[in-house]
Amino acid sequence: MVSKLPDHLSIGQVADRSGIPHTALRFYEEKGLIAAERSGGNQRRYARAVLRRLAFIRAAQRVGLSLEDIRDALSTLPSDHAPTKADWARLSRSWRAELDARIDALQRLRDRLTGCVGCGCLSLRSCALQNTDDQLGHFGPGSPRLKPAGEGGI
Numbered sequence: 001m002v003s004k005l006p007d008h009l010s011i012g013q014v015a016d017r018s019g020i021p022h023t024a025l026r027f028y029e030e031k032g033l034i035a036a037e038r039s040g041g042n043q044r045r046y047a048r049a050v051l052r053r054l055a056f057i058r059a060a061q062r063v064g065l066s067l068e069d070i071r072d073a074l075s076t077l078p079s080d081h082a083p084t085k086a087d088w089a090r091l092s093r094s095w096r097a098e099l100d101a102r103i104d105a106l107q108r109l110r111d112r113l114t115g116c117v118g119c120g121c122l123s124l125r126s127c128a129l130q131n132t133d134d135q136l137g138h139f140g141p142g143s144p145r146l147k148p149a150g151e152g153g154i
Helices: 011-018 022-030 050-062 067-074 085-113
Strands: 008-010 044-047
Touching (some): 011 044
Antiparallel strands (some): 008 044
8 A cells, every 4th residue: 555645745744855954944944034824823834945055045046045045046946846957957057157266266275275374464465365465454454444552444
């Protein structure tokens, strides 16, 4: 005998199946990433497709996308069906340039790291990590916009 799976899942069932805490599910719902219907007793009921949407959200987060980017991507899909492999392929192509730019920035950061003296001085002319695009370095070390102690400064 084949048992019929329920069309809708409770928040507890979704949390158990997805491994995502109840609090995160409510947060995702608040942010418009997933949607729930309400039962007669005002309990959340999620369509089974939400499990696939949650997997999509987690995968997108793992590649470094913001929840805003993920929400924008999901808004291009019908809310009543699970994202497909083709949906992921189409959307991931649109993210490729952004991810390539991030990878490039991280590689440049890594390459500059060995030249960092690590002193934290926000005015070192040569420190590309602590003081990128320093526009106040010619005033000397430290923070020239803060008044010295005794003059109303910190």
